[in-house]
Amino acid sequence: DQQVKQNSPSLSVQEGRISILNCDYTNSMFDYFLWYKKYPAEGPTFLISISSIKDKNEDGRFTVFLNKSAKHLSLHIVPSQPGDSAVYFCAARSQAAGNKLTFGGGTRVLVKP
Amino acid sequence: NAGVTQTPKFRILKIGQSMTLQCTQDMNHNYMYWYRQDPGMGLKLIYYSVGAGITDKGEVPNGYNVSRSTTEDFPLRLELAAPSQTSVYFCASSYPGTGGSAFFGQGTRLTVV
Numbered sequence: 001d002q003q004v005k006q007n008s009p010s011l012s013v014q015e016g017r018i019s020i021l022n023c024d025y026t027n028s029m030f031d032y033f034l035w036y037k038k039y040p041a042e043g044p045t046f047l048i049s050i051s052s053i054k055d056k057n058e059d060g061r062f063t064v065f066l067n068k069s070a071k072h073l074s075l076h077i078v079p080s081q082p083g084d085s086a087v088y089f090c091a092a093r094s095q096a097a098g099n100k101l102t103f104g105g106g107t108r109v110l111v112k113p
Numbered sequence: 114n115a116g117v118t119q120t121p122k123f124r125i126l127k128i129g130q131s132m133t134l135q136c137t138q139d140m141n142h143n144y145m146y147w148y149r150q151d152p153g154m155g156l157k158l159i160y161y162s163v164g165a166g167i168t169d170k171g172e173v174p175n176g177y178n179v180s181r182s183t184t185e186d187f188p189l190r191l192e193l194a195a196p197s198q199t200s201v202y203f204c205a206s207s208y209p210g211t212g213g214s215a216f217f218g219q220g221t222r223l224t225v226v
Contacts, residue, residue, distance in 0.1 A: 004155075034214060043117070043203050043217030044156070089155060098163050099144050099207055100171065101215060103155035 003027045004092050006104035014112050019077040021107050023090030030092040035075045038087045080111045115139050119204050119218035126194040126225045134189040134221050136204030144207045145187040149200040162187055194225045
């Protein structure tokens with residue numbers, strides 16, 4: 001039973017346009033949601049997070065939106081740049097469960113020049 | 114500042130062999146984790162530790178063992194390697210209260226033949 005799902009395995013977008021990545025979850029106990037970026041042959045790197053008590057968090061070109069009632073979050077990248085081409089993982093954690101992160105399957109983003 | 118360091122980066126094992134994946138962090142993080150990532154999939158938690166001397170199972174612990182004798186080190190032991198353990202292994206660490214944002218090592222690519 002996948003508690004965190006990313007239903008789009010891949011996304012292709014033109015440089016300068018918006019990339020929107022989606023993530024759904026089932027566990028109401030999750031209290032923090034995170035996005036990680038991963039390049040080939042490297043470990044995931046933290047990108048941005050949002051607490052379950054907020055509905056939006058912004059950091060430069062990256063904005064994460066949380067819709068608790070729908071158990072859905074999204075990552076917006078504006079404007080997309082070729083260096084953003086990577087695999088993006090959505091993750092969620094419950095502090096009561098020892099900060100363990102539960103990951104989605106990832107979305108591969110390709111930004112075309 | 115090294116962060117999380119994993120060794121080795123690559124390894125080929127024969128079925129039935131054993132090995133230890135090493136992980137060390139220099140950030141004085143209490144929490145440490147081992148994940149595996151199979152091709153095209155998200156990361157699955159193998160084991161985690163909330164401090165020296167304390168370890169617990171994650172989602173996919175079978176065939177693995179861990180120990181946490183110091184804050185810095187969290188080795189993962191594979192006994193009797195099987196082809197199903199062919200994967201990329203990531204070690205990570207975090208503070209308890211940082212919203213769950215964990216720092217990852219570069220990974221160990223393991224092939225069991």
